[in-house]
Amino acid sequence: MRLRNVKHAKELIEKNSHIVIKKPNEYKGLWNKLFNNSNPVELEIGCGKGKFIVDKATLDKNINFIGIEKFDSVIVRGIEKLLEKPLDNVKLIRIDAENIETIFKKSEVNTIYLNFSDPWPKNRHAKKRLTSKKYLDRYSNILVNNGEIRVKTDNYNLFEFSMMSFINHNKYIIEEINLDLYKNLPKDNVQTEFEMKFVEKGNRIYYLKAIYKGESHEKTV
Numbered sequence: 001m002r003l004r005n006v007k008h009a010k011e012l013i014e015k016n017s018h019i020v021i022k023k024p025n026e027y028k029g030l031w032n033k034l035f036n037n038s039n040p041v042e043l044e045i046g047c048g049k050g051k052f053i054v055d056k057a058t059l060d061k062n063i064n065f066i067g068i069e070k071f072d073s074v075i076v077r078g079i080e081k082l083l084e085k086p087l088d089n090v091k092l093i094r095i096d097a098e099n100i101e102t103i104f105k106k107s108e109v110n111t112i113y114l115n116f117s118d119p120w121p122k123n124r125h126a127k128k129r130l131t132s133k134k135y136l137d138r139y140s141n142i143l144v145n146n147g148e149i150r151v152k153t154d155n156y157n158l159f160e161f162s163m164m165s166f167i168n169h170n171k172y173i174i175e176e177i178n179l180d181l182y183k184n185l186p187k188d189n190v191q192t193e194f195e196m197k198f199v200e201k202g203n204r205i206y207y208l209k210a211i212y213k214g215e216s217h218e219k220t221v
């Protein structure tokens with residue numbers, strides 16, 4: 001079933017409020033209550049059609065996964081996957097990540113995945129990149145101390161921009177950088193939809209893991 005039609009997408013979202021949370025700001029500070037456990041919360045921002053978040057939730061039932069996507073017409077593909085394979089430990093939210101601080105309170109999130117984020121190649125759009133300072137500030141208001149941000153992309157310019165953005169931010173340190181993830185692929189790597197396409201085309205995949213160091217961290221570089 002292909003649902004490009006936005007009207008149908010809206011209907012499907014409306015009908016499946018157990019999957020796509022209708023008023024996510026009402027759960028700010030209460031996500032563990034919604035999941036009915038005290039497990040860590042992990043987000044994929046820009047989850048697209050949901051393959052990664054659904055596969056992660058299938059593999060690790062002790063983590064609460066939330067996929068965030070700004071387009072109705074894309075998030076419906078995630079709903080379809082979860083209707084086929086219901087999972088208690090994954091929810092979807094249809095918002096622009098600009099508003100992420102209205103949905104999660106400080107220290108409510110353990111890990112953020114930024115997989116193949118839109119590169120916004122023009123300089124005048126740099127602020128829209130999900131690893132710009134503006135976004136790193138927002139993430140610092142929802143991550144737990146020592147929480148992680150994991151970035152995967154095939155776009156070297158975005159990767160370089162992201163590295164610099166973390167290096168220049170006084171609340172993050174980069175713990176891991178991999179300039180060719182598939183050269184020695186970690187066993188626990190979960191492929192995203194875009195990753196599958198890019199790997200098939202032979203594109204190199206870049207990866208980094210940054211740690212949020214909270215208020216107390218002082219940069220020496």
Ligand SMILES: C[S@@+](CC[C@H](N)C(=O)[O-])C[C@H]1O[C@@H](n2cnc3c(N)ncnc32)[C@H](O)[C@@H]1O
Pocket residue numbers: 045046047048049068069070071074095096097098115116117118192193194195
């Ligand atoms: C290139 S796709 C990657 C999808 C998926 N992560 C993957 O790797 O297959 C980027 C997705 O991020 C979504 N996105 C971009 N900016 C966003 C934002 N500010 N808030 C929420 N979603 C966003 C887009 O709508 C798109 O579905």
